[in-house]
Amino acid sequence: MAYHDPYGHAAPDRFLRRWLVITACIAALMLLWQFLPAIEAWFSPQQAAERTVTPRGDLAADERATIELFEKSRDSVVYISTTQLVRDVWTRNVFSVPRGTGSGFIWDDAGHVVTNFHVIQGASQATVKLADGRDYQAALVGASPAHDIAVLKIGVGFKRPPAVPIGTSTDLKVGQKLFAIGNPFGLDWTLTTGIISALDRSLPGDAGSPSIEHLIQTDAAINPGNSGGPLLDSAGRLIGINTAIYSPSGASAGIGFAVPVDTVMRVVPQLIKSGKYVRPALGIEVDEQLNLRLQMITGRRGVFVLLVQPGSASQRAGLLGIRATQEGIVPGDLITAIDGKSIDGVTGLLAQMDDRRVGDIVVLSVEREGKAREVRVELQPGT
Known part of the structure; x- marks a missing residue:
């Protein structure tokens, strides 16, 4: 009579054979993994072939030009590090702490170095490092925050680094x-x-x-x-x-x-x-916020004159600022263009002034009570 397990279990030898097969497969894979490098080495060449350097050939023309430009210009560029004096509130001792770093370049043979104003802003001391490793303490000659330009000076007694050649920016083209x-x-x-x-x-x-x-x-x-x-x-x-x-x-x-x-x-x-930059000026006072409000009220674009400085070239040219009349407050003259170039607001006016020098004569296109005219004004030093 055949034996039947009253609990429905499979025969023990069936499970035993299955686990033996699985265990054997796992052991075989582990052995194969262990000896895989040796098997690869057995079938690979006994000695690896030596690699040789592939000749590059000549550099491209634009690469040679870029390398030459950098090598010629590098000595004219300087590294600037700044420090700031700080007073300890407890001991009242003054000590110097690093503040920032930046770059600059040699301007002339007198040792003047040009950099950004924000590089040295708030610093009490600046050190200029040349490309050959020499360090110099720099003195501030002058700065123009409006242009973010500052000039330092170092005392270079020998082996003066070359000044950067000067180009022009009026003829620049997009894509250059x-x-x-x-x-x-x-x-x-x-x-x-x-x-x-x-x-x-x-x-x-x-x-x-x-x-x-x-x-x-x-x-x-x-x-x-x-x-x-x-x-x-x-x-x-x-x-x-x-x-x-x-x-x-x-x-x-x-x-x-x-x-x-x-x-x-x-x-x-x-x-x-x-030691400072003097902006050329018209001898008038303007205000950007008030100018925007007057533009909205009148629907006109330009710069409204608020005040004409006494004795200025604008006063001699007959310009008028805001004034009170029997009819009420009358806006000042409206400047719409300088030398034929239209201006939309105070920012445009300042930008056009910055393109000129003190003593230059400009032609202003002016509107007063709906009538247009042109006046000539000699630019004076700004305040």
């Missing part, structure tokens, strides 16, 4: 290739390349300061640390000063800005001569 040299994140003498993305850009200034006008926009990587360094064209000439980036993270996001060299050429000589 350019090169930025500086010290991003403290990394010594770094080269980045790109093109001109746009021209005549503007950036708002800090609270209470005017916007920076006529900037060059570039996609060359500009980061904290190479602010103040030179922006060069393909001939190695200075066409701008790297000044700012547009980036929420603080790193280059493909939108950098540079102060054009034509602005630098107007500002830096004045800073070296007198």
Whole structure:
């Protein structure tokens, strides 16, 4: 009679055979894995073939030009580190703490160094490091916060580094290739390349300061640390000063800005001569917020004159500011254009003034009570 398990269990020997098969397979796979390198070595060649260097050939022409540009310009670029004096509130001891770093470049043989104003802003001391490793304590010659430009001076007695060749910015074209040299994140003498993305850009200034006008926009990587360094064209000439980036993270996001060299050429000589930059002015007072309100009320574009300074060229030209009459308050003269170039507001007026020098004569297109006329005004030193 056949045996039947009263609980419905399978025969024990069936399970035993199944587990033995599984165990054997696992053991075989483990042994194969263990001896796999030896098996590969058995079937592979006894000696690996030696690798040889593939000849590269000549560098491309544009590569050679970029290398030559960097090697020629590098010695003209400097590294700037700043410190700030801090007083301990308990001991009242004064000590120096690091504040920031930036870049700059040699302006002339007298040891003048040009950089951004924001690189040295708030610092009590600045150290300039040359490409050959020499360090010099720098003295502040002058600064123009409105242009984000500052001039330092170092005493270089021998082996004077070369000054950066000067170019022009009025003839720049969008798409033109350019090169930025500086010290991003403290990394010594770094080269980045790109093109001109746009021209005549503007950036708002800090609270209470005017916007920076006529900037060059570039996609060359500009980061904290190479602010103040030179922006060069393909001939190695200075066409701008790297000044700012547009980036929420603080790193280059493909939108950098540079102060054009034509602005630098107007500002830096004045800073070296007198320690400050004097803006050319019309001798009038304007207000941006009030001007916007008057534009909304009248529906006219331009700049309304609030006040004409006594004895100014604008007063001699017959300009009038806001005045009270029997009919009530009358808005001042409305300036709509300068030398035929229309202006929309106070920012445009300041930008056009900055393109000129003290003593230049400009032709103002003016409207008064619906009548248009032109007046000639000699620009005077601003306050």
